[in-house]
Amino acid sequence: MSTPPLASGPEGPRALRPLLDTVLQALDEGTRARGGPLPAGGPEAVAARMREAVGEVLPDHGDPHAPRTLVHAFAEGAADPAHPLCAAHLHCPPLAIATAADLAASALNPSLDSWDQAPAASELELLVAAALAREIYGPRHNPGTAPDSLITTGGTESNQLALLLARETHGGSVRLVCGANAHHSLARAAWLLGLPDPVVVPAPAGTLHPAALDEVLSHLPGPLLVAATAGTTDAGLIDPLPEIAARCAAHGARLHIDAAYGGGLLFSDRHRTRLAGLDTADTVTLDLHKLGWQPVAAGLLAVKDRRDLTALRHRADYLNAADDTEAGLPDLLGRSLRTTRRPDVLKLAVTLRTLGRSGLGALVDQVCARAREFAALIDEHPGFQLHARPAISTVLFRPAGATDDTVAAVRRALLTDGRAVLGRARLDGRLWLKATLLNPHTGPADLAALLHLVAARQATLVEGHTTR
Numbered sequence: 001m002s003t004p005p006l007a008s009g010p011e012g013p014r015a016l017r018p019l020l021d022t023v024l025q026a027l028d029e030g031t032r033a034r035g036g037p038l039p040a041g042g043p044e045a046v047a048a049r050m051r052e053a054v055g056e057v058l059p060d061h062g063d064p065h066a067p068r069t070l071v072h073a074f075a076e077g078a079a080d081p082a083h084p085l086c087a088a089h090l091h092c093p094p095l096a097i098a099t100a101a102d103l104a105a106s107a108l109n110p111s112l113d114s115w116d117q118a119p120a121a122s123e124l125e126l127l128v129a130a131a132l133a134r135e136i137y138g139p140r141h142n143p144g145t146a147p148d149s150l151i152t153t154g155g156t157e158s159n160q161l162a163l164l165l166a167r168e169t170h171g172g173s174v175r176l177v178c179g180a181n182a183h184h185s186l187a188r189a190a191w192l193l194g195l196p197d198p199v200v201v202p203a204p205a206g207t208l209h210p211a212a213l214d215e216v217l218s219h220l221p222g223p224l225l226v227a228a229t230a231g232t233t234d235a236g237l238i239d240p241l242p243e244i245a246a247r248c249a250a251h252g253a254r255l256h257i258d259a260a261y262g263g264g265l266l267f268s269d270r271h272r273t274r275l276a277g278l279d280t281a282d283t284v285t286l287d288l289h290k291l292g293w294q295p296v297a298a299g300l301l302a303v304k305d306r307r308d309l310t311a312l313r314h315r316a317d318y319l320n321a322a323d324d325t326e327a328g329l330p331d332l333l334g335r336s337l338r339t340t341r342r343p344d345v346l347k348l349a350v351t352l353r354t355l356g357r358s359g360l361g362a363l364v365d366q367v368c369a370r371a372r373e374f375a376a377l378i379d380e381h382p383g384f385q386l387h388a389r390p391a392i393s394t395v396l397f398r399p400a401g402a403t404d405d406t407v408a409a410v411r412r413a414l415l416t417d418g419r420a421v422l423g424r425a426r427l428d429g430r431l432w433l434k435a436t437l438l439n440p441h442t443g444p445a446d447l448a449a450l451l452h453l454v455a456a457r458q459a460t461l462v463e464g465h466t467t468r
Helices: 012-034 042-054 066-076 096-108 119-137 155-169 184-192 210-219 241-251 262-267 306-312 322-326 345-380 404-417 444-467
Strands: 148-152 175-179 199-201 224-229 254-259 283-287 299-303 384-386 394-399 423-427 430-436
Touching: 012 066, 042 066, 096 345, 119 148, 119 262, 119 283, 119 299, 119 345, 148 155, 148 306, 155 184, 155 224, 155 254, 155 283, 155 299, 155 306, 175 184, 175 210, 199 210, 210 224, 210 241, 224 241, 241 254, 262 283, 262 345, 299 306, 345 384, 345 394, 345 444, 384 444, 394 404, 394 444, 404 423, 404 430, 404 444
Parallel strands: 175 199, 175 224, 224 254, 254 283
Antiparallel strands: 148 299, 283 299, 384 394, 394 430, 423 430
16 A cells, blocks of 8 residues: 655645545535434434444555545534524534635644744734734733733633633632623633632623622632623623623722623624723633634633733743743743644634624624524514523524423424524523524524424424323
8 A cells, every 4th residue: 555645745735636625525415415404313313324434443454435435424414503504502604714724724734832843823823812812902002011812722721721820820829700600611610720619699680790799709808800701602691891890990809701702793893892891801711613703623812911821831841942942932832731732823814814804793793683683583473482682693582381391392303303403591490492693694584494493393292292
């Protein structure tokens, strides 16, 4: 057997072209075979089809048809976020331009743990990280204390880093204070870092209550880290950031804002005012694989004062020897807790430069508009109940008069059918169906079709229950 070709080097592009044709054709055929947003049949049926396609994972002799076979099966068995009826989670359909750029990152395979593995990528990361930090904190700062950001794998890593930096800034001890609406990754980060159990502040309307926060901060000994949310995962709600920031300032508490979802509103002239107060935070989490339409992963942790990042400095002689650093080779280890890191920054840079703020803002405006349209459609339908006007692009609704068991059963039936992918959220003591609209190509007809499917599936379930 001849030596397989490589993806980079002089022969790399030539070797990739026929393989890309194969992969793209298999993607197309697999998508057509699926026929909907999700493979039909439920977990057991999907698993059986995948086992059949894979066969022996590590055979004695290779199969030249494996790329086509496995990519076809992968696509046929996928939940496709580009399908307009796939709307359960903060799982965006990636832009073609970002995905194409990601191919270059995979082919060249830089690793951002030392300059000699990623000469251009390391500089590109610094440029993009600084630009996105300025987008959050504004342009005018003292160079020594200017904001900065780190590229992460997403909100979970960013939130963990935020707690770590807060702990180190306060000499190794800090207490997390967060709302009942906070993302689960914050409590897990506190556990992972050996911090005390978080103090959870009530969020009776789905957002952190400033008066309740003030009461908690008045009685807790410091140092304290308050975590607010700009875009909850259940309803996309945004905490009252200016009021929370004022309470933190009054009590000397550090502020972190988890804007993994809502941070994308920054790109929209129409919606960015919803994030007033974001720039007061010491740290901010942002995910561009949500309202940024990037392939996973594309997270960010922004810091108001870059000096906070000194806590991450680390020395490994084979990667950042002191004499190499003194000679001018950039030290990259302090820009992540990870060692090997792929250049996720390339797809971000290509997207930002290609679309610009106006292009990304237009996408944000489109999905927010679709959410309002869907909410209006639900509100006007006598068979459905709307939870509330959408805050960003998430809409919660339920069949009128249905029990929680029926709501859950409708969702699972749609998943098993492969016809629609909806999420679930429990608010106000009841279970709601959740539509998270991140596809800018979704249109009014798609929204009407989604509502029709839910109504039809509920009717079928009710009829089946009645006949029994």
